[in-house]
Amino acid sequence: MSRQILGDRDAHGNQRRTYRPPEIVQVYGIAPASATEQASLGRDWATTSTWDIYAPPGTELSAYDRVILPDGSECEVIGTPRTWSQTGFADFLQASGVHVIVQKKTG
Numbered sequence: 001m002s003r004q005i006l007g008d009r010d011a012h013g014n015q016r017r018t019y020r021p022p023e024i025v026q027v028y029g030i031a032p033a034s035a036t037e038q039a040s041l042g043r044d045w046a047t048t049s050t051w052d053i054y055a056p057p058g059t060e061l062s063a064y065d066r067v068i069l070p071d072g073s074e075c076e077v078i079g080t081p082r083t084w085s086q087t088g089f090a091d092f093l094q095a096s097g098v099h100v101i102v103q104k105k106t107g
Contacts, residue, residue, distance in 0.1 A: 003062075004064040004066075025055060028055060030070070036048050044107050051101070052100075053067065054099055061098070069102075074104070078101045081100040082098070
């Protein structure tokens with residue numbers, strides 16, 4: 001995971017985004033969610049792939065962070081990470097954690 005750092009402003013007044021060096025974050029699992037391919041006239045093919053990442057409680061990610069998957073793919077976090085908690089029904093499963101959707105675009 002690479003956390004976003006807001007830097008100085010560019011000529012148009014927009015803050016530049018940079019990222020901290022990657023940190024290793026323990027996860028429960030990574031699952032492919034979707035993949036699409038698109039072509040436009042006069043342009044190369046573009047692909048978009050998304051993955052669901054399930055992490056332990058307390059994992060801190062934001063919508064502006066990046067994640068590097070085990071295969072080396074660098075992806076952006078999409079939306080706000082969601083936290084789920086244990087319920088009375090699922091206490092014996094210790095089912096709680098953080099769900100993050102990440103996306104990679106190529107082309």
